[in-house]
Amino acid sequence: MEFIDLRSDTVTQPTDAMRRAMAEAAVGDDVFSEDPTVNELEALAADQLGKEAGLYVPSGTMANLVAVMTHAQKGDEVLLEAESHTFLNEAGGIAAVAGVFPRTITGKLGYIAPEQLRTTIRSQNVHYPPSRLLCLENTHNRAGGIPFGPEEMNPTCNAAHELGLVVHLDGARIFNAAVALGVPAKAIVRECDSVMFCVSKGLSAPVGSVLVGSQTFIDRARRFRKMVGGGMRQAGVIAAAGVVALKTMVNRLAEDHANARCLAEGLAAVPGLSVDLTRVRTNMVLLEVGDRLGSAAEFATRMKREGVLAFDVGRQTIRLVTHRHITQGDISRALEAVRRAARQTVVS
Numbered sequence: 001m002e003f004i005d006l007r008s009d010t011v012t013q014p015t016d017a018m019r020r021a022m023a024e025a026a027v028g029d030d031v032f033s034e035d036p037t038v039n040e041l042e043a044l045a046a047d048q049l050g051k052e053a054g055l056y057v058p059s060g061t062m063a064n065l066v067a068v069m070t071h072a073q074k075g076d077e078v079l080l081e082a083e084s085h086t087f088l089n090e091a092g093g094i095a096a097v098a099g100v101f102p103r104t105i106t107g108k109l110g111y112i113a114p115e116q117l118r119t120t121i122r123s124q125n126v127h128y129p130p131s132r133l134l135c136l137e138n139t140h141n142r143a144g145g146i147p148f149g150p151e152e153m154n155p156t157c158n159a160a161h162e163l164g165l166v167v168h169l170d171g172a173r174i175f176n177a178a179v180a181l182g183v184p185a186k187a188i189v190r191e192c193d194s195v196m197f198c199v200s201k202g203l204s205a206p207v208g209s210v211l212v213g214s215q216t217f218i219d220r221a222r223r224f225r226k227m228v229g230g231g232m233r234q235a236g237v238i239a240a241a242g243v244v245a246l247k248t249m250v251n252r253l254a255e256d257h258a259n260a261r262c263l264a265e266g267l268a269a270v271p272g273l274s275v276d277l278t279r280v281r282t283n284m285v286l287l288e289v290g291d292r293l294g295s296a297a298e299f300a301t302r303m304k305r306e307g308v309l310a311f312d313v314g315r316q317t318i319r320l321v322t323h324r325h326i327t328q329g330d331i332s333r334a335l336e337a338v339r340r341a342a343r344q345t346v347v348s
């Protein structure tokens with residue numbers, strides 16, 4: 001059976017142009033900063049996000065870890081949204097490897113408001129770890145791919161700065177936010193001290209993320225990347241696909257967003273299922289499975305039997321993600337499959 005794979009945009013395969021660029025990439029030893037293709041990707045990323053410099057890293061997880069290690073010291077308190085990817089899904093690396101103290105704030109659909117920061121932050125006191133860093137996420141994955149624009153990002157970043165914190169943004173899908181909001185990515189991240197984004201998700205490159213920030217920050221981050229084993233030598237071979245991704249793949253994300261909307265509207269009409277359509281803003285759909293259809297895990301198994309792959313992300317919640325390999329036809333077929341799965345499982 002050929003599956004319609006809505007598990008994640010990470011399943012995207014490199015385009016033909018990417019494969020050609022990879023085959024022909026000029027390379028050098030990136031640990032010596034001598035790989036021209038990596039250097040090109042880092043400069044391009046920094047330019048697109050309005051920062052001074054960039055650092056190519058094997059994964060988003062490593063980019064976030066390196067950012068935390070660079071901004072904070074062992075024992076420092078790092079504030080994160082309670083459902084953020086860094087807190088929930090990065091194997092506890094910021095505690096285990098960076099040795100920082102994570103403290104969560106429950107945001108509104110992933111958004112931490114300035115007032116929440118002001119009421120959470122503690123005074124300097126011998127009993128408390130020093131609060132050092134705020135990590136934000138945009139788009140917010142667990143909230144369903146919610147994008148935040150400058151009018152939301154800037155006040156939170158400014159409040160953090162006033163409270164003496166630095167701000168790192170997990171912008172794994174920042175270009176989805178930019179496309180959805182019609183705002184340049186650099187305007188969204190203007191007040192962030194560092195940003196990471198992934199070329200390996202909706203942008204379709206096979207490997208990697210780029211961390212951007214000031215030149216001083218990146219110079220220090222380069223050492224931490226080395227420390228955690230992220231120095232990759234002739235990495236131009238993979239960075240070349242990232243260059244193609246940044247140059248040619250950003251605007252097409254709008255197609256994924258349109259497909260997600262179409263999918264969400266179709267799913268919302270299936271008896272026993274519901275979708276909060278106001279939350280469908282980018283390429284993700286959170287599907288709520290009514291109790292009579294069983295748990296999300298059970299329903300996902302039934303969807304799989306009908307040819308659709310998706311992850312359960314909560315007891316009654318399934319996440320579906322659109323991407324370059326999902327066509328409008330796939331959306332129609334996926335909806336048919338979900339309707340079949342729902343019909344089979346309705347218990348009276």
Ligand SMILES: Cc1ncc(COP(=O)(O)O)c(C=O)c1O
Binds near residue numbers: 058061085170200209
């Ligand atoms: C919001 C967010 N941040 C970070 C990551 C980690 O990226 P990677 O899988 O490249 O480690 C992901 C991965 O899905 C993500 O969704």
